């Protein structure tokens with residue numbers, strides 16, 4: 001159980017996910033958490049930097065999809081602005097929706113990655129589903145609840161192999 005909480009890759013932000021990093025690991029599908037991973041909760045539009053990053057990955061041949069637990073229209077609207085597909089109400093860390101996404105997009109678990117900011121939802125879900133788990137630092141820790149959760153996750157973040165203090169590769 002505990003090993004399922006350890007990310008395979010730990011990064012400072014989503015922007016450190018490069019085509020090279022994914023190609024080296026033979027990843028063809030990158031599933032993306034939305035809140036606090038691609039944008040802070042309060043931002044309803046993708047930033048210019050995020051769009052550039054997305055274009056770089058897409059033109060390198062990686063498929064992208066937002067996989068969010070949100071029950072609102074946020075994932076729908078955000079993904080439309082980004083120009084990539086989405087799944088909401090994903091129920092992470094349950095794997096049902098993520099397994100469905102991989103099957104529909106024709107990507108085996110070992111060719112798929114799931115990147116997110118939370119250990120107990122994103123990382124656990126990715127590891128259970130057999131996909132590469134990538135944890136990024138949350139964009140904002142704006143309230144006490146987020147901060148407490150971050151510290152509860154801290155030991156698992158640090159267990160990710162092969163990274164320095166800044167989480168760089």
Ligand SMILES: [Mg+2]
Nearest residue numbers: 033035036117
């Ligand atoms: Mg999140």
